[in-house]
Amino acid sequence: MQVLKEINLEVRKGEIISIVGPSGAGKTTLLLIMGTLEKADSGKVWIDETDLSRLSEKKLSDFRNQNIGFVFQFHQLLPEFTALENVMIPALIGNAKRSEAEKNAKELLSLMHLTDRMEHKPAQLSGGEKQRVAVARALINRPSVVFADEPSGSLDSDNKAELHALFFELRDKLDQTFVIVTHDEQLASITDRTIHLIDGKIASMK
16 A cells, blocks of 8 residues: 655755644655655655665664654653653764763753753653653754654643744754644644645645
8 A cells, every 4th residue: 555655845954844634644654754764665865965765774773863853742751761861862872972962961951941850750740841851852963853743742732832832942043943743733834834645645835
């Protein structure tokens, strides 16, 4: 079964785009392929002049660690580690010095307004706080792009609004690029572009 058909999409640096469409339209599949977590049967994905189809599995894994950030609906934090440690993990995997990883993680958590929550474990954090820690973790290696799959789907209205505002704050302060799959019409309405997927095809782009 062919999930995606004739997809041709370019995302510019510093852009925040949303991908919307009914369930089964292929939104998450497109996000996973763009994020190199799944491989397409045909076609290519380029990030920063790099043709990802030409990379070995090891080089692709290294590229993903350094250039791509992910935020999922249910934060995926490791419960045994503090907020600070969770944010540091991708940097340590990328062989950053521990002191440098900790410094950068603290700066990001401060940017997320979580300075007083750094030593708390996920079970001690609210849903909104956990998702902001997940965003900080996605940003620790200063990726070219962050892919987010329903990032506010499990949050209440206040935390949704705060998270959505945070994406734009990060774009303004870090020139960060975001590609966001969402069912949230309010979020889609404020992104720079909205990609509508229907039956695996781009139905509109505006």
